[in-house]
Amino acid sequence: MDSLSKKLLVLQDIELKLRDLRDPRYIETFGKVDEERIKALEEAKKKLEAEIPKDKLNLFKSLMKMHGRAVAIVIEGDTCSNCFAKLPVGIQPPGPDEIVQCNICGLILYFDN
Amino acid sequence: MSALSELMNPKRVKIGLQAKDKEGVLRELVDLLDIPEENKEILLEALKRREELGSTGIGRGIAIPHSRSTVIDNLYLVIGVSKEGVDFDAVDGRPVHIFFLLVAPPNDPGSRYLIYLGRVAQLAKKIVENNVDYLSVESPEELIELLSSLEKE
Numbered sequence: 001m002d003s004l005s006k007k008l009l010v011l012q013d014i015e016l017k018l019r020d021l022r023d024p025r026y027i028e029t030f031g032k033v034d035e036e037r038i039k040a041l042e043e044a045k046k047k048l049e050a051e052i053p054k055d056k057l058n059l060f061k062s063l064m065k066m067h068g069r070a071v072a073i074v075i076e077g078d079t080c081s082n083c084f085a086k087l088p089v090g091i092q093p094p095g096p097d098e099i100v101q102c103n104i105c106g107l108i109l110y111f112d113n
Numbered sequence: 114m115s116a117l118s119e120l121m122n123p124k125r126v127k128i129g130l131q132a133k134d135k136e137g138v139l140r141e142l143v144d145l146l147d148i149p150e151e152n153k154e155i156l157l158e159a160l161k162r163r164e165e166l167g168s169t170g171i172g173r174g175i176a177i178p179h180s181r182s183t184v185i186d187n188l189y190l191v192i193g194v195s196k197e198g199v200d201f202d203a204v205d206g207r208p209v210h211i212f213f214l215l216v217a218p219p220n221d222p223g224s225r226y227l228i229y230l231g232r233v234a235q236l237a238k239k240i241v242e243n244n245v246d247y248l249s250v251e252s253p254e255e256l257i258e259l260l261s262s263l264e265k266e
């Protein structure tokens with residue numbers, strides 16, 4: 001089972017993709033992607049959202065609304081990929097059902113491996 | 114908005130791609146980006162997922178793989194040329210010889226990503242219309258010069 005932060009990272013990816021696929025500039029360049037494939041993405045999004053606790057999903061949605069993104073990656077163990085701030089010394093990956101936010105930009109942090 | 118050629122950097126151009134398949138060529142292109150190894154894997158996944166929606170091989174030997182990714186800090190264009198061509202499931206079934214990989218952060222001010230994607234598509238159209246001989250180019254610098262002058266036309 002994926003951790004909560006991994007799920008949020010994937011959810012962000014799906015949302016950004018859906019947004020691009022619907023943008024007229026994108027359609028002009030690549031044509032319309034099959035409606036079926038868009039539906040499959042929307043279903044994947046719904047399924048994923050159902051697996052995320054409501055308060056965390058609300059936080060995700062408000063970050064997306066405010067910043068256009070909600071999840072950042074931790075680079076080299078100590079740096080936020082969104083704002084490049086150094087994270088507090090000794091910061092640890094959260095438990096599988098917990099999240100940690102960047103103390104500078106507020107984005108949800110995804111710790112790789 | 115500056116020209117597409119301003120995104121072109123010899124460090125992110127490879128003449129003579131070695132890969133023979135879709136995943137291999139995406140990996141070879143991503144490898145030209147100056148980002149940590151583990152982030153390359155995440156980006157590669159995003160690119161492969163985009164290809165599953167439909168190939169970005171737009172035909173006539175050209176492909177424009179692209180994705181936004183959380184692991185990218187800026188808008189980057191990577192260009193690769195394959196003399197032998199790669200089966201990329203292109204719309205016309207032909208092998209792809211020139212790749213324009215465009216990647217961007219999740220949110221970019223002014224939607225530069227979508228605008229530049231449009232510019233890459235325009236450049237691709239010019240390559241086809243003018244029957245540009247990019248396969249005989251021998252260095253990244255030469256390719257950049259060729260594409261920049263084509264863009265200005």
Ligand SMILES: [Zn+2]
Nearest residue numbers: 080083102105
């Ligand atoms: Zn941050």
